[in-house]
Amino acid sequence: MFHVLIISLPYLLKGAVVTVWLSLATISLGTLLGFALGTAGAVGPRPLRAAVTAYVFVLRGVPILVVMFLGYYVFPALGYRVDAYVAVGAAMVVYVGAFVSEIVRGAILAVPSGQIAAARSLGMRRGPMLREIVFPQAFRMAIPPLLNTALTTIKQTSYVSVVGAWELSYAAREVVERTLAAFEIFLGVMVLYFIICYPLSVAARHLERRYAFAS
Amino acid sequence: MIAVKGLRKSFGPLTVLDGISFAVAAGEVVVVLGPSGSGKSTMLRCINFLEPYDEGEIRIEGELVGYREAGNGKRTPRPEGEIARFREQVGMVFQSFNLFPHRSAVENVMMGPVHVRGISRKAARETAAGLLAKVGLAEKMDEYPARLSGGQQQRVAIARALAMQPKVMLFDEVTSSLDPELVGEVLLVMRRLAQEGMTMIVVTHEIAFARDVADRIIFMDKGTIVEEGDPREVLLNPRSERLRGFVRRFTGALPES
Numbered sequence: 506m507f508h509v510l511i512i513s514l515p516y517l518l519k520g521a522v523v524t525v526w527l528s529l530a531t532i533s534l535g536t537l538l539g540f541a542l543g544t545a546g547a548v549g550p551r552p553l554r555a556a557v558t559a560y561v562f563v564l565r566g567v568p569i570l571v572v573m574f575l576g577y578y579v580f581p582a583l584g585y586r587v588d589a590y591v592a593v594g595a596a597m598v599v600y601v602g603a604f605v606s607e608i609v610r611g612a613i614l615a616v617p618s619g620q621i622a623a624a625r626s627l628g629m630r631r632g633p634m635l636r637e638i639v640f641p642q643a644f645r646m647a648i649p650p651l652l653n654t655a656l657t658t659i660k661q662t663s664y665v666s667v668v669g670a671w672e673l674s675y676a677a678r679e680v681v682e683r684t685l686a687a688f689e690i691f692l693g694v695m696v697l698y699f700i701i702c703y704p705l706s707v708a709a710r711h712l713e714r715r716y717a718f719a720s
Numbered sequence: 721m722i723a724v725k726g727l728r729k730s731f732g733p734l735t736v737l738d739g740i741s742f743a744v745a746a747g748e749v750v751v752v753l754g755p756s757g758s759g760k761s762t763m764l765r766c767i768n769f770l771e772p773y774d775e776g777e778i779r780i781e782g783e784l785v786g787y788r789e790a791g792n793g794k795r796t797p798r799p800e801g802e803i804a805r806f807r808e809q810v811g812m813v814f815q816s817f818n819l820f821p822h823r824s825a826v827e828n829v830m831m832g833p834v835h836v837r838g839i840s841r842k843a844a845r846e847t848a849a850g851l852l853a854k855v856g857l858a859e860k861m862d863e864y865p866a867r868l869s870g871g872q873q874q875r876v877a878i879a880r881a882l883a884m885q886p887k888v889m890l891f892d893e894v895t896s897s898l899d900p901e902l903v904g905e906v907l908l909v910m911r912r913l914a915q916e917g918m919t920m921i922v923v924t925h926e927i928a929f930a931r932d933v934a935d936r937i938i939f940m941d942k943g944t945i946v947e948e949g950d951p952r953e954v955l956l957n958p959r960s961e962r963l964r965g966f967v968r969r970f971t972g973a974l975p976e977s
Contacts, residue, residue: 617817617818619814619818619838620818620819620820622770622812622818622821623818623819623820623877623880624831625804625807625879626768626770626807626808626810626811626812627768627808627811627831627832627836627880627881627884628802628804628805628806628807628832628836628884629804629831629832629835630800630801630836631800633835633836635849637820637831637835641822642821645891651971675830684790685730711778
């Protein structure tokens with residue numbers, strides 16, 4: 506019954522590999538950016554904090570698809586020829602960075618101020634205080650929402666197909682166009698996405714339980 | 721050793737400290753009593769400059785706390801590094817303990833010596849173990865705060881502050897969050913500390929402790945010092961009506977000495 510799906514599987518798997526690479530790249534770069542911005546937004550000088558707040562505010566109010574389109578067209582508009590993946594990848598990194606930034610900033614600020622007072626009254630300077638007291642606890646708090654963001658990002662890679670970059674969703678629509686076996690193909694693609702997300706989902710559930718216990 | 725003169729502080733329109741002046745000699749135990757909102761905690765936090773103050777001066781061993789005076793009477797805030805170094809000499813224990821939950825008891829006590837003074841972990845651990853033994857928690861040294869009772873956590877907090885070998889210890893209502901059965905163990909540690917000659921400023925509601933351990937009692941209300949003097953005199957013969965009312969409320973629970 507799933508004859509068409511089975512025949513198309515090699516092609517779809519190639520798409521899945523692209524999806525995985527795209528996800529890994531955008532999640533890792535976006536998380537790095539988000540950590541830098543989030544830390545700056547929490548403990549940096551006031552103008553820097555304001556800039557980060559504005560950045561996050563803007564990006565949270567825009568759909569990722571629109572940001573991808575902008576990313577796709579901004580380079581030619583400036584006169585540069587850039588690979589499609591680089592363009593949409595950059596757009597995704599900017600977008601994911603904003604969300605990770607908010608998570609990191611929130612986690613840092615959520616460390617109880619009483620502990621800051623205690624650290625200061627011991628004579629601790631800012632650097633050791635952030636390193637020993639704030640960041641370890643903030644990081645622990647940030648992991649569940651960060652994993653959720655990573656999961657969301659994997660799924661958001663499907664949007665790049667709308668802009669014209671080839672990955673699993675694009676491949677799926679090509680196959681459907683050719684074979685008209687829409688339900689079968691998309692069912693198979695759904696399973697593929699689920700498999701890609703599975704490790705993170707398991708890790709997220711595992712860590713949610715562990716974090717809940719610790720607090 | 722500590723001299724406070726004309727201390728004033730406001731939070732916006734609210735004046736919390738309205739001209740406080742008092743002195744604490746080395747080795748003295750001063751207990752500060754007063755109703756909520758009288759400014760006791762704020763005053764304490766000004767002494768180690770966790771809060772800046774607007775007017776007046778706080779001097780510890782002659783040094784002005786938190787500010788540097790320019791010749792013409794004006795003053796500028798000291799840089800953060802100087803203030804941090806000054807705070808090494810003033811230990812503080814908080815009502816909500818404020819232990820670092822992701823570190824064990826001994827690691828909490830080691831935090832100051834290792835990350836402020838740069839002492840080796842091995843040496844710091846030995847000293848910390850000794851301090852924890854001193855407050856009666858030797859067997860709990862590798863436990864995490866979540867597994868300790870309130871009284872035990874507070875005793876770890878005291879050990880943590882003592883690890884920096886401060887000249888003064890400030891106690892901010894350290895037993896107010898504790899179950900009554902756990903209050904005694906903390907007060908015992910504080911009493912022993914007093915007997916060893918530590919200079920202490922204790923904000924508390926424990927009137928019996930004030931009567932038995934304090935060298936002097938200060939009664940604050942609405943940001944000013946209303947009465948000051950020998951514990952027994954002040955508590956048995958309060959001169960001001962406000963203090964009389966305050967003591968009367970607590971006298972019922974006052975155990976006989």
